Amino acid sequence: MSTQAKSLPQGGPDFGQALKDGVIVAIIAFALLGPLVGLRTDQNMANELIIQNRLGLAAILSAIVGAGRFLLSAFVYPWLTARGRKTKAAVTLAELETRATRARHLSIGGLAFLFVYPVLIISLVGVQGSIKWVDNFGVQILIYVMLGWGLNIVIGLAGLLDLGYVAFYAVGAYSYALLAINFHLSFWVLLPVAGILAAFWGLILGFPVLRLRGDYLAIVTLAFGEIIRLVLINWKAFSGGSAGISSIPKVTLFGLYSFDVSAPNNFAKVFHLAASSAYYKVFLYYLILLLALLTAFVTMRLRRLPIGRAWEALREDEVACRSLGINTTNTKLTAFAIGAMFGGFAGSFFAARQGFVSPESFIFMESAVIVAIVVLGGMGSMIGVALAAVAMIGGTELLRELSFLKAVFGNDFNPDQYRMLLFGLAMVIIMVWKPRGFVSVRQPTAFLFRRKTVSGDLVKEGHG
């Protein structure tokens, strides 16, 4: 014990040692990379073999490796040891209480941040510059947060693995697109209609698959997602085929102000602002934020009702549920329908935001991403799902920003192409590091005497 304590740096990280580590690793890396990367053989016009000298590139790569090793030795390893030592000691109840309070403050702070985010961005980069940050990051991430929370009802709470969630997203999007164009109804009328239609399709899917469980259910839902997409591609008279539907009307500010440039009550004109699409983006941001919060609110309330508890019990043990007098058929159907309804809401928002829908947007990849968000977040955890959506969607959006890497890797380097590679790598790392998702703690829904935190030793899964 004492020898171990001695070998661990006591007063912060040991930078000297870390630097030495880094330099050694960089030298080894250069020795390897020098011949491998630094020298390249090529043919010139006269078909002669020539050697291209790329030692500079090899040096840059070696420096990156060395720097990585330095960071690992200086910060990551000491932090990991410290963390390992801390968890060894039993966690006291008082500490858990403070941790729970901190988590509550954090989520309130996070919510406040979400509400001021567009204002913050506009004040930092101006109205025109804010479009990218509000639209690509804000709105895009929030759509997936909402989809994740909707699917969380089906997968996280009721435990039904649904791989075709994108079908309901498509139903919502096409409902809005078709009804708005053909019947000139406003977004605010069609939002509930899209939700109801998606819920209806959830029921239609629910009936035949009720007897299925686990893998079989997953396969059938996957097929359902594909069927919807193929119908949309091939039924050209109805959906416009793969060309999709364009010029879908924008959302209006409850009919008071429009965001159409030509409209007389255009928002920017009425308030004498410079014409910009940024106002619409900010409006969409708040709209999707409120829709996502509605999803979260409904889910949290439902969990405390008998139906929500029945969902969770269904996930745990179906036979036990039936022996307790729960109608498992109806319970599963409600989970499917309510999950689908939120997918439909998100879909109609998506159609209004894009102004264009086509079957291309509703491929299986979308379903897979949403399922990945739910699983990564920790099934059933709202905060976890939101964090996972930020990591997955924000992460891929960030890749577009990495064009400076072209300076390092040459002009034909396109970070976007590595999206899926990094995506998979990140999933593997997270699953190794946190196998039950970002937030694996399940909040109990019932308290008899008072809300109290239970020591972590007592809430881990055990065997009887």
Place this chain on the structure above:
Amino acid sequence: MTEAAKPLLTVRGVRTYYGNIIALKGVDVDVAQGEIVTLIGANGAGKSTLMMTICGNPRARDGSIVYDGQDITRLPTHDIARLRIAQSPEGRRIFPRMTVLENLQMGASIDNLEFFDTDIQYMFDLFPRLKERLHQRGGTLSGGEQQMLAIARALMARPKLLMLDEPSLGLAPLIVKQIFDAIRELNRRDGLTVFLVEQNAFHALKLAHRGYVMVNGVITMSGSGRELLENPEVRAAYLEGGAH
């Protein structure tokens, strides 16, 4: 005492199949109000199948099951449960990720919630351990505690008939005694009718008013608990060597 009592559960000529394999070959069982009736038998005799058949999963192919004057042979499982037949299935089947309190709530959810507070207090009197573990996850309880939770969850539905499938399975003798004492107490205090499927023949027959012995899907013997305990055949097959 059984002659005067009103029949609560009447099973007549029930045959149950798993695919083409016959598991119950025409079973007759009676349970009167206020009785503890036990069903003993070797592994694979069909004891659990009978209990599951009463609950409608699997369904009986022939015969009839009448509960409280109502034919329940063709009723869906969840509707049978709502007639206040509570079942503590084999292997406990508590909800592992939900807390003890939530498990108990699940048991009560089909019935009127106004009794919840008194009922849960009663469960704490019966099984004080559950009160200590109230906010723990079901899956973190010991086997005996899980069994107590399974019984308490079944009782939260205020059943008229409590069916227990091997509550002593895999438990230490002391815990088995606690659980059997609790069953006796429930029967004496509230007149609760109990149908008990057990391998632990000695304890079960000592507890029960009447017992049935099942062999290969047929009832071969029946009688009062004491009669069966003293029966040489029963002793030879189920008690000698295995008795505590």
